[in-house]
Amino acid sequence: MRLRTSLTLGLGAVVLAASAAPAFAAPEDAQLSVLHAVPDTTVDVWVNGDLTLDDFTPGTLAGPLELGAGTYTVAITAADAADDSAPVIGPIDLDLAASTSYTAVAHLDADGAPTAALFTNDTSATAAGEGRLTVRHVAAAPAVDILAGDAGVVTNLANPDEATLDLPAGTVSAAVAATGTTDPVIGPADVPVTDGTLTVVYAWGSLEDGNLALATQTVAAGHSAPDGVPTGQVQVPQEGGVSPILLVGGVLLAAAGAVALSRRGSVSEGAERDAA
Amino acid sequence: MSRSSSTSAARVPGTPAAGARPVPVAFLALALALGLGACGSDPLDPEAATSEPSPTAAPTEAATAEAATTAPTPLEDVTLVDATEPVTMATAGTPPTAVEVPDLGLAMPVQPVGIAADGQTEVPPDALEAGWYRFGPGAGADAGATVILAHAGSEITPRGPFSELDQLQGGELVTVTDADGVEHEYEVTSVQVLEKATLDLDPYFVRDGEPTLVLITCGGQWDEAESNYRSNVIVTAAPVGSR
Numbered sequence: 001m002r003l004r005t006s007l008t009l010g011l012g013a014v015v016l017a018a019s020a021a022p023a024f025a026a027p028e029d030a031q032l033s034v035l036h037a038v039p040d041t042t043v044d045v046w047v048n049g050d051l052t053l054d055d056f057t058p059g060t061l062a063g064p065l066e067l068g069a070g071t072y073t074v075a076i077t078a079a080d081a082a083d084d085s086a087p088v089i090g091p092i093d094l095d096l097a098a099s100t101s102y103t104a105v106a107h108l109d110a111d112g113a114p115t116a117a118l119f120t121n122d123t124s125a126t127a128a129g130e131g132r133l134t135v136r137h138v139a140a141a142p143a144v145d146i147l148a149g150d151a152g153v154v155t156n157l158a159n160p161d162e163a164t165l166d167l168p169a170g171t172v173s174a175a176v177a178a179t180g181t182t183d184p185v186i187g188p189a190d191v192p193v194t195d196g197t198l199t200v201v202y203a204w205g206s207l208e209d210g211n212l213a214l215a216t217q218t219v220a221a222g223h224s225a226p227d228g229v230p231t232g233q234v235q236v237p238q239e240g241g242v243s244p245i246l247l248v249g250g251v252l253l254a255a256a257g258a259v260a261l262s263r264r265g266s267v268s269e270g271a272e273r274d275a276a
Numbered sequence: 277m278s279r280s281s282s283t284s285a286a287r288v289p290g291t292p293a294a295g296a297r298p299v300p301v302a303f304l305a306l307a308l309a310l311g312l313g314a315c316g317s318d319p320l321d322p323e324a325a326t327s328e329p330s331p332t333a334a335p336t337e338a339a340t341a342e343a344a345t346t347a348p349t350p351l352e353d354v355t356l357v358d359a360t361e362p363v364t365m366a367t368a369g370t371p372p373t374a375v376e377v378p379d380l381g382l383a384m385p386v387q388p389v390g391i392a393a394d395g396q397t398e399v400p401p402d403a404l405e406a407g408w409y410r411f412g413p414g415a416g417a418d419a420g421a422t423v424i425l426a427h428a429g430s431e432i433t434p435r436g437p438f439s440e441l442d443q444l445q446g447g448e449l450v451t452v453t454d455a456d457g458v459e460h461e462y463e464v465t466s467v468q469v470l471e472k473a474t475l476d477l478d479p480y481f482v483r484d485g486e487p488t489l490v491l492i493t494c495g496g497q498w499d500e501a502e503s504n505y506r507s508n509v510i511v512t513a514a515p516v517g518s519r
């Protein structure tokens with residue numbers, strides 16, 4: 001029964017609409033988020049013919065949906081459409097690989113026509129103390145420069161391109177300016193850059209219509225342990241060996257070329273011992 | 277092998293795709309997922325079996341009629357967020373401000389530390405102060421390792437309290453006070469002296485799994501040439517409560 005059902009469902013193409021139950025997600029699933037970045041238009045989103053997002057409003061980020069690897073057909077229709085037979089965007093086929101994070105974005109192209117793009121989110125491990133910032137141009141606007149604090153600048157980013165920077169963790173002030181200028185057309189806005197996290201900033205909307213804006217998404221990425229924990233600045237004197245005052249003197253003497261500090265025996269090297 | 281996706285197809289009855297053609301890979305993955313889904317999640321909704329679409333790519337008249345009379349039902353539990361709102365940094369737990377090990381007479385203030393230019397942790401210069409690795413979980417986090425470190429000895433304080441960590445046997449209590457004044461109690465579960473040359477720090481800086489407290493200092497043999505200890509002393513403790 002189970003197999004027959006799956007076969008029928010498979011052949012009927014009503015497949016894998018979208019599982020929205022991350023608690024049961026298999027680790028090898030693809031993760032698909034969907035961003036609505038077409039101003040002033042509420043839509044429905046259909047995945048493989050199934051209504052997945054109803055009355056999806058501009059500026060909203062949905063997901064992530066946990067999906068088995070494979071190809072999914074996404075169509076975006078006017079809100080309240082009975083089916084996906086008359087899409088305003090798509091249908092487009094999304095090839096999703098296992099264990100990979102994606103964001104599908106419904107947006108305007110550079111000339112203002114609705115379109116959609118699939119971005120792959122870089123969730124590889126960040127270096128210790130660093131976070132990752134990806135900027136995506138999905139606005140009806142010419143190429144832009146993106147100013148990310150003092151640390152990062154992306155120049156000449158065109159719709160629908162993206163750029164990724166690994167930056168020290170902290171908060172950056174992000175602004176979008178026409179290429180070659182520094183006068184912001186969007187922002188500046190504070191954007192967190194977090195160790196072990198990908199922050200994605202979208203420039204969306206329309207320059208002509210005066211509704212350019214930022215949208216932000218965060219995606220969990222891998223993190224890294226520090227390269228070391230250098231907690232041995234000086235050799236610790238044995239208990240009761242030398243008074244602190246003498247030690248201060250010892251440091252001074254050492255600076256003068258003496259070896260006063262070297263006479264303390266070291267704690268014997270111990271093998272790993274589990275005390276529990 | 278659990279595939280939650282096996283249940284999702286059942287949620288939208290009577291809305292066969294128009295022109296959607298799953299590629300063979302997708303189809304096989306689906307069949308596999310459903311066929312081998314015994315260890316998986318929910319059983320298929322019985323409704324799915326009764327509203328099976330025709331095994332052709334084109335919608336049947338029946339299905340079309342059903343779609344026309346039954347309003348399509350979207351997935352109910354997709355998380356929606358307003359992406360135009362400013363994002364705030366998510367924090368796990370609360371920053372520790374003090375650590376105590378009564379059995380050692382150890383009581384130290386704790387300040388946040390990050391990463392130095394060389395990729396190693398920053399360490400408070402005075403061995404009387406401990407540092408909390410601020411990129412990892414704070415005290416009271418639901419998961420992962422809260423890491424607190426200090427010099428065994430420093431130029432300011434040649435014999436610091438953490439130099440005694442290797443005296444712990446296991447079972448001792450450790451109390452961490454956080455910035456909200458909450459005291460988190462832990463019990464020492466392991467004390468290890470591990471050579472830095474071969475030490476993999478990853479397991480001590482995890483952000484998932486059981487919540488733990490990890491205390492790190494230096495110890496083992498003093499390397500005169502390197503002017504540093506050859507090993508790290510790493511104490512692991514498990515939470516036993518908070519007040």
